[in-house]
């Protein structure tokens with residue numbers, strides 16, 4: 001009897017394991033991490049590697065913020081905070097939206113999260129149910145399709161290319177809409193493409209989503225790191241949209257794990273429940289430090305860095321085009337060049353392996369971002385200084401000659 005019970009329990013647990021594995025099907029590791037690890041291995045062997053794979057600024061967090069963190073630690077601000085974050089930081093974001101976007105958001109609608117990643121996790125639970133469909137551009141940030149699949153929903157990938165600036169028109173959305181389509185997730189500026197959805201197109205997309213009864217999620221993680229004059233938040237156009245944003249990129253705080261989401265009024269309670277259950281709270285002293293991100297002295301540092309990224313962008317875009325790679329018309333934000341390499345290869349992973357192993361340049365295969373046409377692309381991040389960037393270009397030139 002005992003024996004049988006034990007055997008049954010064993011069967012149940014292996015069935016459970018299989019169930020877990022089913023949810024993970026189609027959820028991929030980040031290939032960029034493989035590149036990163038291999039590059040580190042080559043460096044340990046004494047090779048000089050040019051790093052163009054990392055999706056994070058090469059600058060350390062601004063000194064003003066680091067000092068504020070030390071003060072928070074010395075003051076013993078080390079306990080859990082409220083699940084949606086400390087009121088002071090949420091209020092700082094209220095002011096941020098007022099000043100940058102002319103919006104009056106009540107504090108309640110803004111929740112501080114563990115990076116944009118934590119925000120996306122909350123929103124995926126909030127917005128998705130098994131069997132629903134979510135429209136995503138192919139290419140896009142890989143987490144989107146992975147989170148959608150983890151929720152048992154379908155990632156409805158829309159192949160999109162450089163001709164459309166990698167951002168969808170209502171006609172493209174309509175072409176891919178199905179009966180089960182429940183939402184649309186986009187990023188502006190985009191990763192890996194660096195393209196921005198212009199205000200007019202954003203309005204058309206928003207109107208389309210409203211008419212289709214689809215929720216609209218905009219990832220605004222790269223806001224601030226843009227090189228165009230007009231960088232609207234979707235909230236200026238559609239107050240019912242869902243927004244995710246981050247302290248990682250413009251504010252240069254990747255390792256601090258802080259971001260935020262903005263949800264409509266009627267979703268505030270559910271978002272809070274999810275935040276409590278998934279994370280309890282964001283890091284306390286990181287939040288206190290982030291308050292300093294809104295001080296003029298910090299802003300000055302961020303703007304200097306943005307100017308450095310712009311200079312690198314100008315250099316890299318010109319050089320890659322001269323090498324025969326097709327790029328978006330303009331890299332308008334973030335710090336990536338998403339280059340079409342089809343004149344050289346139709347296998348981006350083999351291409352990236354060759355560039356790393358034989359030429360010491362670490363770049364990311366497009367297959368991380370595009371399941372449909374990723375093999376034709378590579379992503380090069382200008383998250384390295386001008387000197388290394390020039391060395392990287394020189395090595396690429398030799399490799400492709």
Ligand SMILES: Cc1ncc(COP(=O)(O)O)c(C=O)c1O
Nearest residue numbers: 055115116117141191221246248
């Ligand atoms: C488009 C986009 N969204 C979200 C994230 C997650 O950022 P984090 O969790 O560091 O805020 C990234 C990170 O690279 C990203 O590129």
